[in-house]
């Protein structure tokens with residue numbers, strides 16, 4: 001056994017091993033001293049016998065000690081994070097083998113537990129990161145212990161470890177968090193204003209909630225935030241819309257009421273003036289009725305926005321009808337409408353009435369704002385894919401692309417960006433006194449969104465302006 005372990009002979013030189021051997025041999029030394037004292041043994045034989053006992057103890061202890069050293073090494077490895085399976089388990093001593101096996105199974109159990117815990121933590125983090133609203137976890141002193149992805153995007157990647165007082169400076173928010181941390185209240189709901197930078201102020205709804213007593217971690221409260229800025233903007237857009245619509249109606253109304261007054265008084269018996277005023281009044285009334293009709297169209301389309309259109313529409317037929325209806329208007333401006341429609345176009349799934357209005361609005365614009373005399377061209381082609389949009393979702397799969405082109409001056413980049421805004425009209429057309437409500441293209445955009453399609457505008461000095469509408473072939477299958 002000793003020779004088997006000779007490779008680990010350094011262990012025999014180890015001072016603690018030798019001390020252990022000497023301690024084990026001590027009772028024998030005492031016995032030998034007594035025997036020599038009683039003259040029952042000569043000192044020579046006493047020393048020889050004692051040396052033999054030491055050698056015997058070394059032989060007896062060495063394997064055990066070697067295995068213990070090996071075990072120690074093994075446990076040290078595990079403590080440093082080593083892998084249990086990598087370890088050589090060839091212990092010759094029964095006890096050492098059993099201890100090693102026990103340690104190994106305890107280690108395996110903890111590795112399994114730690115893995116399970118890590119997986120759970122990772123999946124909890126992933127779930128929190130999918131939430132659209134910012135969430136902060138805070139400790140007893142108000143320090144941020146964790147933040148989900150949305151919070152990190154909203155408040156910066158270095159949000160963790162900051163004190164909540166340094167994140168938002170709004171007093172009502174800081175006080176609400178303090179009340180929850182002091183357990184004066186279980187939860188708090190409030191609205192506060194935060195300054196993102198010098199110019200932008202954000203309206204934020206916050207919900208601060210104490211965690212239940214059985215949650216033993218360092219997190220004691222959770223703050224969830226909801227950015228109300230977009231909702232406020234939407235509210236403002238709606239009130240702006242009502243203000244704009246009222247303003248647009250008030251202008252012709254005041255013109256009409258002014259002329260009525262003139263006709264009742266100063267121009268009472270002036271036949272020529274009456275004819276002139278009545279013509280203007282008729283124009284203003286027509287404008288008002290167009291405006292009301294467009295406002296109603298907008299609200300009707302918005303109301304249907306959640307239902308997908310389901311009619312089978314032959315685009316070629318719709319275009320031919322629109323061309324017929326608009327030809328007089330085109331002729332009045334010395335223009336021709338040319339159509340380039342391939343035969344046997346597949347039908348599209350759409351709302352017939354809305355598609356008619358869409359093509360009509362684009363053709364009407366081309367006639368109104370195009371160069372006179374020149375041609376307006378309406379062309380259709382089948383495309384494999386609708387170009388994607390940043391602000392709304394478009395249908396996948398094949399589509400029909402309808403392009404309406406007119407000649408004329410180039411539209412500037414700034415104007416192009418705003419054309420589909422409600423009531424937006426280009427200054428040069430207002431200056432030229434071309435009538436319009438500024439709603440035609442916003443109606444077109446709503447119809448396109450309803451059909452999960454898209455709109456592109458291309459304007460150059462040479463080719464004129466082309467509005468291209470993409471409408472999916474099979475809306476229900478691909479949206």
Ligand SMILES: Nc1ncnc2c1ncn2[C@@H]1O[C@H](COP(=O)(O)OP(=O)(O)OP(=O)(O)O)[C@@H](O)[C@H]1O
Pocket residue numbers: 294361365366369370406408411419420424425426427429435436437438439440441442465
């Ligand atoms: N084909 C075009 N060429 C040049 N400018 C255009 C063209 N189409 C639209 N515009 C510009 O975009 C603005 C908005 O168009 P939109 O159709 O929404 O309103 P409108 O034509 O003024 O009013 P409405 O359509 O109610 O008669 C127009 O006022 C015009 O300035």
Ligand SMILES: [Mg+2]
Pocket residue numbers: 361364365436439440441
């Ligand atoms: Mg228009």
